[in-house]
Amino acid sequence: MPSLAHYIVLSAVLFTIGALGVLIRRNPIVIFMSVELMLNSANLAFVAFARAYQAVHGQIFVFFVMTVAAAEVAVGLALIVAIFRTKQTIDIDQMSMLKG
Amino acid sequence: MTPDFALFLILALVAVASALGMLFSKNAVYSALYLIINFGTVAVFYLLLSAPFIALAQVTVYAGAIMVLFLFVIMLLGAEQTGRTPARWWNQPLALFLGALLLVEGVYLVFSQRSTLLADLAPAEGFGGPITIGETLFNQYLLPFEATSILLLVAMVGAIVLTRRKARP
Amino acid sequence: MLLSEAVPAGGFFYLAPWVLFFPLIGLLVNILIGGRLGEKAIGGIACAASGLTFVVAVLLAVSLANHPEGQVVPLADWITIGDLRLRWAFQVDTLSVTMMLAVSSVGTLIHIYSIGYMHEDVRLNGDPPRFRRFFVFLNLFILAMMVLVSSDNYLMLFVGWEGVGLCSYLLIGFWYEKGKDGIGNAIAAKKAFVTNRIGDFGFLIAAFTIFVAFGTFEFGPIFAKAGAVSAVAPGLILMITLFMLLGVTGKSAQLPLYVWLPDAMAGPTPVSALIHAATMVTAGVYLVSRSAPLYVQVPLAQNSVALVGGLTALFAATIAVGQFDIKKVLAYSTISQLGFMVAAVGMGAFVAGMFHLVAHAFFKGLLFLSSGSVIQGVEHGHHHVEHDPRLKKTLKQRHAAHQPFDPQDMRNMGGLRRRMPTTFWVYLIGALALAGIFPLAGFWSKDEILAEARLLNPTVYWLLVIAAFFTAFYVGRQILLVFFGEPRTEAAAHARESPPVMTVPLIILAALSAFGGALNLPGLHTFTLWMEHTLEFVHAGEFNLQVAGLSTLLALVALALAWWLYVRRAAELARLPVQKRPDDPLRAMLGPLFTLLENKYWVDELYWAAILNPYIAASRFLAEVVDGRFWHDWFHDTLITSGFNLLTRLLSVRIDLGVIDAIANGLGTFTQRAAGSLRRVQSGYVRYYALSVFLGVVVILGYLILR
Numbered sequence: 001m002p003s004l005a006h007y008i009v010l011s012a013v014l015f016t017i018g019a020l021g022v023l024i025r026r027n028p029i030v031i032f033m034s035v036e037l038m039l040n041s042a043n044l045a046f047v048a049f050a051r052a053y054q055a056v057h058g059q060i061f062v063f064f065v066m067t068v069a070a071a072e073v074a075v076g077l078a079l080i081v082a083i084f085r086t087k088q089t090i091d092i093d094q095m096s097m098l099k100g
Numbered sequence: 101m102t103p104d105f106a107l108f109l110i111l112a113l114v115a116v117a118s119a120l121g122m123l124f125s126k127n128a129v130y131s132a133l134y135l136i137i138n139f140g141t142v143a144v145f146y147l148l149l150s151a152p153f154i155a156l157a158q159v160t161v162y163a164g165a166i167m168v169l170f171l172f173v174i175m176l177l178g179a180e181q182t183g184r185t186p187a188r189w190w191n192q193p194l195a196l197f198l199g200a201l202l203l204v205e206g207v208y209l210v211f212s213q214r215s216t217l218l219a220d221l222a223p224a225e226g227f228g229g230p231i232t233i234g235e236t237l238f239n240q241y242l243l244p245f246e247a248t249s250i251l252l253l254v255a256m257v258g259a260i261v262l263t264r265r266k267a268r269p
Numbered sequence: 270m271l272l273s274e275a276v277p278a279g280g281f282f283y284l285a286p287w288v289l290f291f292p293l294i295g296l297l298v299n300i301l302i303g304g305r306l307g308e309k310a311i312g313g314i315a316c317a318a319s320g321l322t323f324v325v326a327v328l329l330a331v332s333l334a335n336h337p338e339g340q341v342v343p344l345a346d347w348i349t350i351g352d353l354r355l356r357w358a359f360q361v362d363t364l365s366v367t368m369m370l371a372v373s374s375v376g377t378l379i380h381i382y383s384i385g386y387m388h389e390d391v392r393l394n395g396d397p398p399r400f401r402r403f404f405v406f407l408n409l410f411i412l413a414m415m416v417l418v419s420s421d422n423y424l425m426l427f428v429g430w431e432g433v434g435l436c437s438y439l440l441i442g443f444w445y446e447k448g449k450d451g452i453g454n455a456i457a458a459k460k461a462f463v464t465n466r467i468g469d470f471g472f473l474i475a476a477f478t479i480f481v482a483f484g485t486f487e488f489g490p491i492f493a494k495a496g497a498v499s500a501v502a503p504g505l506i507l508m509i510t511l512f513m514l515l516g517v518t519g520k521s522a523q524l525p526l527y528v529w530l531p532d533a534m535a536g537p538t539p540v541s542a543l544i545h546a547a548t549m550v551t552a553g554v555y556l557v558s559r560s561a562p563l564y565v566q567v568p569l570a571q572n573s574v575a576l577v578g579g580l581t582a583l584f585a586a587t588i589a590v591g592q593f594d595i596k597k598v599l600a601y602s603t604i605s606q607l608g609f610m611v612a613a614v615g616m617g618a619f620v621a622g623m624f625h626l627v628a629h630a631f632f633k634g635l636l637f638l639s640s641g642s643v644i645q646g647v648e649h650g651h652h653h654v655e656h657d658p659r660l661k662k663t664l665k666q667r668h669a670a671h672q673p674f675d676p677q678d679m680r681n682m683g684g685l686r687r688r689m690p691t692t693f694w695v696y697l698i699g700a701l702a703l704a705g706i707f708p709l710a711g712f713w714s715k716d717e718i719l720a721e722a723r724l725l726n727p728t729v730y731w732l733l734v735i736a737a738f739f740t741a742f743y744v745g746r747q748i749l750l751v752f753f754g755e756p757r758t759e760a761a762a763h764a765r766e767s768p769p770v771m772t773v774p775l776i777i778l779a780a781l782s783a784f785g786g787a788l789n790l791p792g793l794h795t796f797t798l799w800m801e802h803t804l805e806f807v808h809a810g811e812f813n814l815q816v817a818g819l820s821t822l823l824a825l826v827a828l829a830l831a832w833w834l835y836v837r838r839a840a841e842l843a844r845l846p847v848q849k850r851p852d853d854p855l856r857a858m859l860g861p862l863f864t865l866l867e868n869k870y871w872v873d874e875l876y877w878a879a880i881l882n883p884y885i886a887a888s889r890f891l892a893e894v895v896d897g898r899f900w901h902d903w904f905h906d907t908l909i910t911s912g913f914n915l916l917t918r919l920l921s922v923r924i925d926l927g928v929i930d931a932i933a934n935g936l937g938t939f940t941q942r943a944a945g946s947l948r949r950v951q952s953g954y955v956r957y958y959a960l961s962v963f964l965g966v967v968v969i970l971g972y973l974i975l976r
Contacts, residue, residue, distance in 0.1 A: 002105055002108040006108065006112075008206075008210045009206070009207055009210055010112050010115065010116075012202075012207065012210065013119075014119055014138075015202075016202050016203045016206070017116070017119040017123055017199075018119070019199060019202065019963060020123060020195060020199045021123045022956075023191070023195035023199075023959055023960055023963060024123070024191075024195055024196075027128055029128055029170060029173060030122075030128055030131050033131060033132065033135050033170060034122070034123070036135065036162070036166065037119060037135065040139065040142055040162070043158075044142055044146075047145075047146055047149045047151045047154060048149055050149075050151070050228075051149040051150055051151070051228075054227070056227065056228065056232050056233065059151050059153070059154050059228060059233060060233065060237055062154050063157065063233070063237065064241075064244060064248060066157060066161050066162065067248045067251070068248065068251065069162075069166065070161055070166055070252070070255075071248075071251050071254070073166050073170070074169065074255045074256065074258075075255050075262070077169060077173045078260075078263045080173065081173060081176065081262070082262045082263055084177050092956060093954055095953070095954075095955060096952065096954055097953060098951065098953050099951060099953030191956060191957070194960065194964075195960060198960075202963075202966070202970070205970050205971060205974060209974060
């Protein structure tokens with residue numbers, strides 16, 4: 001029977017992969033997807049804890065996370081589209097206009 | 101090796117593989133598809149963890165709506181991924197190193213605590229079901245619920261505003 | 270004022286300050302509004318001031334007749350520092366009133382005479398407006414002299430002492446732009462002032478020593494303590510008296526500081542009469558008489574004074590024999606007679622000295638004024654000759670006219686008794702009084718001195734006797750050269766008598782010279798009794814027939830010798846051709862000795878060579894080399910200024926600019942460079958930022974784990 005620890009480890013692995021994705025990839029959409037992955041791994045941890053402690057609050061929280069993630073995706077993708085319209089490219093390394 | 105554990109292991113592998121696939125895929129569409137697989141796997145995990153409502157919400161919202169949105173945008177912007185050299189040559193190695201470090205830290209953290217077997221405690225009847233979720237959500241968390249509705253409204257408006265073209269004279 | 274109230278019970282002592290106020294008012298009026306007044310008004314104001322001073326002096330004398338002990342009349346406080354408290358106070362006693370009377374009487378007569386004399390003089394010298402200045406200075410002199418004789422303390426006396434010195438300078442250099450080379454008068458005035466200054470130095474040292482010894486400057490307390498202090502510290506009293514003697518030799522023209530008096534003849538004749546014969550030069554004699562209580566404590570000082578006086582008397586008399594300038598003869602005569610006075614008061618014969626002072630004021634004042642009359646008469650003759658077209662001039666005369674004509678040279682005179690009779694008679698009276706012929710004033714006063722000297726100091730007695738012989742001789746020589754014989758120049762032949770405004774004062778002075786002996790006739794001793802009230806050490810001089818006879822005999826012999834030389838011999842020598850004719854029969858007789866006398870023993874030249882030139886050279890050296898080149902150029906400019914500049918340059922460039930600015934700028938540069946380096950953190954790459962965040966997370970997590 002997988003213990004809580006297994007689920008948390010899995011969540012950690014997924015989180016790491018997501019973080020790496022944010023750091024390595026140059027396509028902002030893919031970076032965004034990695035962020036979603038990170039959020040997902042956090043959700044997994046929540047649900048695992050909810051099951052472990054018999055508290056449904058963890059799942060409620062997941063519900064909220066999902067809602068916020070959805071809103072965030074909408075806005076973020078709109079941002080990316082707007083940037084693309086300006087710069088004609090979505091290479092993240094080209095977005096260095098705030099360079100000091 | 102109980103069947104539960106074997107199932108968990110297989111699903112975990114799938115999840116990690118799809119995540120890695122998403123990470124290393126050159127094609128953005130392929131990355132999106134890999135992510136969908138990952139979401140599906142996570143949904144199954146939810147089911148295993150007595151969260152049916154959340155599982156279905158996951159599939160509906162995440163895999164269904166969000167990923168579709170992603171695919172729309174990928175199509176809109178072009179999915180090519182040119183493989184040029186990164187800005188700083190030490191970015192990638194350092195990121196990998198730090199990632200490994202984080203993993204090690206996380207694993208160490210987890211296994212240094214006592215953990216309970218999930219099977220020891222059987223959840224209550226209807227745990228994770230819509231009725232239970234609904235009761236808690238609309239009683240205890242009513243305010244956050246309403247706030248999120250406003251959040252969604254704002255997001256909608258924001259998305260529209262951000263993608264508006266310049267006002268015509 | 271009713272006659273019964275005429276003399277108040279307390280006497281007129283309270284009028285004492287008016288001896289100062291009248292001359293002061295006179296000179297202030299002349300300064301302020303004299304420019305708008307005529308000559309007569311200016312002269313009148315000045316004479317009135319002097320005359321009123323005389324009236325006050327007379328009133329004070331009357332008061333003294335009733336209150337012979339005198340009085341001190343304070344006016345105001347002058348200096349109050351610590352123990353020293355000085356007042357402006359007037360010492361009205363017989364000694365000071367005697368001086369006041371002498372000064373103001375002779376002074377007033379000379380004021381009157383000056384109206385006429387200066388009227389001519391300013392026109393002869395071409396500056397009529399300067400008339401006013403003369404009378405301002407004369408009044409100033411009377412003021413200063415009164416301060417001198419009426420003071421009750423040594424410091425106020427010194428104020429007057431300096432004041433008369435100043436007036437002497439101002440009046441000698443009255444025609445400052447004239448004289449030899451256009452500067453001679455100014456040089457003479459300077460010489461007088463500087464020589465006097467040396468004497469003043471002596472006076473000041475004496476004054477300071479007095480303060481050290483007595484703690485005060487006032488006469489009363491000093492003379493009361495004189496005996497006590499002398500018993501304890503006789504050296505101090507000796508120092509005081511000897512330094513005072515130095516002051517006396519300066520002011521009263523004794524050896525060795527007499528050299529200014531002959532040069533002072535450059536001033537107008539009334540000045541010579543008033544200041545350098547009758548009054549200022551007697552200040553030294555007055556000083557010694559006043560300080561009698563100090564002098565009697567130290568016989569050594571007394572001997573020194575008497576010896577200085579005696580030597581001066583003889584020395585100056587011999588020089589007078591060889592002079593040709595009419596005023597120079599009188600100047601050396603003055604020095605000689607002052608020697609008599611100084612010798613008298615030095616020996617302790619204070620009354621004799623003061624008596625001779627008064628008599629000398631009369632007849633020497635008379636002689637000087639008369640000589641002024643003579644000189645102006647000859648000047649007029651000279652003008653007349655030069656500018657009269659009616660007189661036929663020979664070629665020689667026209668040639669001679671281009672030479673500078675000296676109206677004061679006795680060789681240009683002769684036979685003036687016919688042209689200027691009044692002047693001749695008064696001059697004769699004055700001259701015989703000077704020679705000491707019975708019964709004129711000079712006889713009585715000089716004889717009293719000789720009688721005292723024989724008793725008190727035989728050495729000085731013989732010096733004075735021989736001096737008296739020479740006195741009579743040069744007097745005779747002068748009379749015969751000026752008034753007798755034939756006129757030796759055209760100017761003398763056309764000389765004219767002076768106006769009454771000048772001759773009347775002469776006549777008055779002649780009367781005083783003739784009858785002034787009555788002041789202190791032996792037997793009556795009026796003056797002695799008068800002076801006894803102030804000076805404690807007087808004793809009535811006894812008339813000594815031997816002394817009187819010897820001196821009269823010598824005087825007559827001298828006059829006869831003069832007659833023989835200047836009438837008989839002169840007539841013989843006149844027969845020689847012009848080239849071989851000596852200008853003075855005495856020169857023929859004495860030869861090189863006469864040249865020595867004529868050049869006054871070359872004393873002035875000696876002073877120049879031995880003292881003045883080295884002094885000037887030393888001061889020039891100090892000024893140019895030490896002060897200029899060393900101190901200013903090298904020390905200041907090179908050492909201090911350049912060194913300072915070097916230091917400031919070092920500080921400013923090396924330290925201020927180099928170090929401090931470098932630090933300040935360095936901070937700025939460092940900040941810039943640091944900012945420039947740190948700026949590169951903002952690379953603009955999002956992934957880089959995310960990496961930083963991730964790194965931070967890992968680090969913190971690690972820290973939390975390891976804690």
